[in-house]
Amino acid sequence: MLDMLITPRQTTAKTNTSTDVAMFNNLVTLEGRPTNMAIWCPLSELANPPERQQSARYYLSHMGSAVKTRCVEAKPDVEIKKFCLMLPGFNGGPFDCFHLAEKLAQQGYWVLSVGCYINPNLKPSEDPDKVAFALADAYPEYNAMLRAFSLLTGVALSDERINRIRYVSFSAGIYPLIRAVCAGNCPNWQHDLMLMAPGLSATRGLSGTLRNAPITDIQLVHSEQDRHPTYGSPLAYLNMFDRNKTTLHLLQEGEHYDFIHLPRKTRHTEAQSQHEQTVKSECLAVLDALLQGEKP
Structure with a gap:
């Protein structure tokens, strides 16, 4: 187990993003219900890049470096070979x-x-089976998300163009992939997973499903301090995956919701803000390591 367990040191990740990145956001209808969706891409690959260089604002207090765009149609000669599907946790935003x-x-x-999908009747619970049942309707279908992406960009995502994708998720964001595998409608390409504080022990019998899934590599980023009542201990997740493909990055800090950007609240102390930033920097450091050697 020791060769699959990495306890990161305090690493400062390179978080500066150049302005050659575009971001699109809109409400789209997926499976008959409004769904908040966002797309990031290289600015140079857009057919109609935005004329005004206006940085994107996320939530109320975080300013990103991406340029906001009203359209994400790709240039006719663009072939998307690097694709990442990113899913937030239960009732999370894009x-x-x-x-x-x-x-x-x-x-x-x-x-x-x-x-x-935000449904006020679906609330986290200490009953794992109840949470798992609620998650069955919490996200759009895997294929519906991919079809929406193709309609917006004009690029069909197929195994002829892409043979492997990255899949980044926080908490219960792994469930769309699990549902796709169980339903037999998962694309043929391989998946490289980066799971942050994954909420997987909420469902029984996942071991066989995940071990048989088209997964090439699994990076589990968790915290020793995460005591979310539904999800269990970090080391327990190693039993759900193929250990030869799995690396556990065990952070020394970080509660469950420190892995995502939440709106800053006035009751946050400076120590709490620094604590959250430390967790985000560790996640960026893991991603930096995965991206080393890849061509831009």
Whole structure:
């Protein structure tokens, strides 16, 4: 187990994103319901790049480096070979991990982030089976998200163009992939997973499903301090995956929701803000390591 367990040191990641990254955001209808969706991509690959260089604002207090655009149609000669599907946690929004999305787009990725369907009747619970049942309707279908991406960009995502994608998720954001595998409608390409504080122990019998899934590499980023009542201990996740493909990055700090960008609240102390920033920097450091050697 020791060769699969990495305890990161305090690493300062390179978080500066150049202004050659574009971001699109809109409400789209997926499976008959409004869904908040965002796309990041290299600015140079857009057919009609925005004329005004206006940085994107996420939530109320975080200013990103991406340029806002009203259209994400790709140039006719663009072939998307680097694609990342990014999913937030239960009732999460598409901007929860925008710092990671901008980093990926800077490296030549097209990133699709889809918000979880907000249903006021679906609330987290200490009953794992109840949570798992609620998650069955919390996200759009995997294929519906990919079709929406193709309609907006004009590029069909197929295994002829892409043989492997990145899949980045926080908490229960892994469930769209699990549902796709169980339903037999998962694309043929391989998946490189980066799962942050994954909420997987909420469903029984996942071991066989995940071990048989088209997964090439799994990076689990978790915290020793995460005591979310639904999800269990970090080391328990190693039993759900193929250990030969899995690396656990165990952070020394970080509660469950420190992995995402939440709106800064007035009751946050300076120590709490620094604590959250430390966790985000660690996640960026893991992503930086995964991207080393990739061509932009």
